[in-house]
Amino acid sequence: MDIVAGLLQGFSVALAPSNLLWCFVGVFLGTVVGVLPGLGPPATIAMLLPLTFSMNPAGAIIMLAGIYYGAKYGGSTTSILMNVPGESASVVTCIDGYQMARKGRAGAALGIAAIASFVAGTVGVLGLMLVAPPLAKFALSFSSPEYFALMSLGLALVVLLAGRSIVKALLAALLGLWIASIGTDPFSTTSRFTFGRLELLSGIDFVVVAIGVFALGEVLANMEAREDATLLETPKGLRNLLPTWQDLKDCRFAFANGSIVGFLVGTLPGGGSTIASFLSYGLEKAVSRRKDEFGTGVIEGVAAPEGANNSETGGALVPLLTLGIPGSGTTAILLAALVLWGFKPGPLFIPEHPDLFWGLVASMYIGNVMLLVLNLPLVPLFAQVLRLPVYMLYPLILGVSMVGVYTASGSLFDLGLLMVFGLLGYVMRKLDYPAAPLILGLALGAGMERALRQSLMMSQGSLSILVSRPISAVMLSLALLVLLIPLFGKLNAWRLRALES
């Protein structure tokens, strides 16, 4: 068996004391930058890059990959505790994670995030190990029409993310799509809605909007309450803070869903962890028996997206290592790092450097275990944050949000935008507009527009390209189905009422 031999060779590399140390350094740093909003893995890896020139390449790639997947573990922390998404992939975690924290279940939410990350992260590595080359071929059959269909499916989930009113959800999604269109048109390089501000030429950063609408909106809405009540007491003792057996049972499907959706979306060069986390959340809600409770603090609503954004890292390494094609910002830096160390990443990388590939794979198994051991004990510690009285907690959230946005961009203009979107979040809350569809529209808008226009350029303007290609046809039909299901429900209720009267 090639795989067994490869894996044995890999563990012999990964278990070397120095590489174990680098693996630990990587996942530890990853956890830290994941917890801190703003400072993401790309910036961290870029800063550490010069240090790696004097390192042995196996240790270096093990460490940098550790930062990459380690950050996905920490990303959920501020989402759950403060409604501040640490990175774009943990935006969805806010929806149910923060509600769980409000109900005094922050510990369970943080715990399940770590466990789901571990399960899905490990499945992602398994996938990378077992099916990388054939899957990379499959991923290449995806092009613009397929991406458009995939994102339409994602946008159809708006209906599932909707609160009480589908119309309000659609309006919020439209607003998100509009915000996504701000900036420079990628095809004609003309500027759109920039109002003469050069800061707007490259568009509005997704994270600024998400932090503004989620975190600041929440702070503003709560300040209005003017009561000096503290948030709910967090239970004492490690046992009461961690997820229960019942929680784990509830999440069985979420683990599988997150693992598979995350990995598959990760392998697509135009995918990304944000789409992966939204899709798995939507799927989880679609099949759940307690659909209506989503958004009020359902544990599967944390487990599915957190799992998805972790197995996405395994998936994203597939096109990087088998084809030399990076799909995201972080994998682009990993690619550059490999080049700077003197490797030629490409289709021949794995056959020519089996020790590096298998060493990396083995280190990722080890790293995921390290992350679980590292993160679970941190849960009670982080959960203490919620013991703060509100007059301290809200300014803290405000501070964390502002520091997060400023470290990400170093721009005062973005801080101004943050305030604007905070107000928007507050107004939306008052008028009972859901925030998630806005964020989803924004996350998918630019990609969807691009994919649609690319498809039409490919077909010389004919829309038939979207339905004549099998993968895209199937996904578009699914999207249509998702949109129609609630209508059928409504029609049925209407019919019953008509029958009764």
Next chain:
Amino acid sequence: MIVRCVLFVLAATVGLTTDAFAQGFRPTRPVELVVHTGPGGGSDLLARALALMAEREKLLPVRVVVVNKPGGNSAVAAAYLAEKRGEPNTVGLFTGVWLQTPLVSAEARVTLKDLTPVARLVLEPAVIAVKADAPFKTLQEFIDAAKRSPGALKQSGGSNTSRDNVVRLLLQKSTGTRWAFISFPGGGERIAALIGGHVDIMVIEPEEAGEHIRAGNMRVLAQISERRLPGFPNVPTLREAGFDVPVVPQVRGMVAPPGIPRANVEYWEDFCRRLTRSPSWQKYIADNQFEDGYQNAADLAKFYDEFTGRMRDILKDAGVKTVR
């Protein structure tokens, strides 16, 4: 340490009081190297490699700190440098985008001429590639196919002001043919579109193409450079293949804030010259299959006028709205 601090203070006071200080300019604080991409972008990586080389080859008395000012397709970084008027310890790395963005975007008010161009460092050649099992064996065959079915063949590339598209526009004009150009923001997606068989042709950096050729995924039809690249001794240049179109260079170089004394410009010019002669730089260039493109400030200014003039014509020809 204390001695150095005292010297630093002395130097700073002298610098404030007399112009004589500028004569023998040396950076006194860690140098800020401004780039227009986020961490991991092409310029960012070059800047970090440059910082490392400056340290290894002892080319600077101080450290180099990379400052990322992403946004506005380089307009944010250019505006940042313009604000640093007269600041001696800040320089930036420019690329072709810095030249093209002000041409098409009214908001991008700062051109390279509003700053202090210091030196050109690198020219990046490119090659024209197709999928390995494509029916075209030469660029002429591709052009013939494009002639037979105008607009049906597809090229993947960057934005419409990118070099990829400019090469296409030039080739279309000189041969009277037409094919579609599909923009992909990420380099990875462009390659995936080609080897996935969704587009027919692309302009790609030699180093990126190398591995796909070796694995039998890609074939190179022509190279966009004046001379054949060492890595592609058997592939004709555009001119050798019979297409007399100007070679569009992808440039990288150094730029300083406006309003700095002549002595500072000379210092940075000299730094760039010593850098490009150093063994680490030579190896970096060879590894990436770049061309050494060193030009001093005066030549760079000439290059800038020529380049933007030609670019403006090409873009106008193609129906792109230019604003400057």
